Amino acid sequence: MSAAYEDRLRAFVGREIHPLRPGQDPVNVPMIRHWVEAMEDDNPIYLDEEAARATGRDGVVAPASMAQAWVMRGYAATAAAKGGGPADELTDLLAEGGYTSVVATDSEFEFHRELVPGDHVAAREVVESISPEKTTALGAGRFITSLRTYHDQDGEVVAVQRWRILRFRPKPKPQKPQKPEGPEERPEADTGERPEERAPRPQPAINRDNAFWFEAARERRLLIQRCAACRTLRHPPGPCCPECGSFEWDTVRASGDAHVYSFVVNHHPRHPAFDYPLIVAVVELAEGTRLITNLVGVTPEEVEIDMPVVLDWVDAGPESSLPVFRPVAQEGH
Structure with missing residues (x-):
């Protein structure tokens, strides 16, 4: 990259890319309930007033990890907010350098006080650092670290989050070598049909x-x-x-024995590495833990909650295998 481009990137360090903006709704019990049910967090201080007061609190509190949730906006509100602000300027500048893909890498939180129903959280974000170009498994990229500060309705800081993403330049797809045509080799008649090659399965983080x-x-x-x-x-x-x-x-x-705890059937959007309809399930192992996986050897119409399944494996790459599950009746097939 040119020195001028590097200077333009460095100019964003220390710059506010999201001004202080309140969340759409105050902290509220219904959202806390949705969160703890999804997380299977049964700590009573989040929903039981009496239990919370028994710990010395004035009443129920929100889980600390929800701090970011109170300022997140839906797709429509996020799309409507785009309008050439500093965050969009930085995104455009990174795209100019070819860093068009993004993946979150880590998040560190520091909590100053617990949030309670009625608090109205606002957040501002400042770019803390932009790394030099790094070579990663995903491609050449830059780590963007920003500092999000969360305030309550009185302007007091309630949490600070250091948030890091990788903006990277996707690696080009390898080209298949062309076989040279020898003197005795002649191209076969073109029938118009092309064998479909399976796209590589996305690799886990x-x-x-x-x-x-x-x-x-x-x-x-x-x-x-x-x-x-x-x-x-x-x-x-x-x-x-x-x-x-x-x-x-x-x-x-794990023994490999399990049952279907929950499942969904994906139809769209389609990824060329998978067959559709794609059954994505949460299975509960005989040992009691659960994991997200694919069901194979079964149609969506045949899947039932509590259906017994057994462990199988799928090759997800040259050096990668991932667990999948199939109905017990098909064990060994």
Whole structure:
């Protein structure tokens, strides 16, 4: 990149790209209820006034991790807000450099106080840093780190979030080598038909917390993370036990027996690596943990909640295997 382009990027460091803007709704119990049900968080301080007061609080509080949710807007409101502001200017500048794709990498929160129903949260965002171009597995890119500060209706800071994304230049698709035509080789008659090649399956995002799981999957072993202190099983993998807070863990190997806990059937949008309709299911393993997977060897009409299924594997790449599940009756097929 030219020095002029680098200077234009650096000019965004320290610049506010989203001015202080309140969320559309105040903190409220219905949204808290939706959140804790989705997260299966049964801490009573979020919905039970009496239980919350027993802990010394004035009443129920919102889960700390909801801070970002209170200022998020739907698609229509987000699209309507686009109009050439600093955030759009930065996006356009990155696109000018070829960094047209984006993936979130990490988020760090610092909470100053608990939010309660009636609080009205607002947030502003400032660019903290833009990295030099880095070579990543996704392609050459730049890490954009911004600082989001969350305020209440009185202007007090309630949380600070350091948010990092990777804007990258997608790698070009490899071209198949052309076989030279020898003196005795002649092109076959063109029938108009072309064999369809399966597009590569999207690869999972692997980090230091889940690498062990994907390494085992590569060997077609389905592991479940287990707390070494209280022996609680958990999935997806994480650094800390949600039950006792221990950072020590080991693993157990899943039996492969499970049942369908929930499922959806995807029709659109279509990705060329998959067959449609695509059944995406949450299966509950015999050990008690759940994972999101695909169901194979069954039609959408045949799938039922609580249907017994058994572990199978699909090759997701040259060095990648992922667990899928099929009806028990088709075990071994």
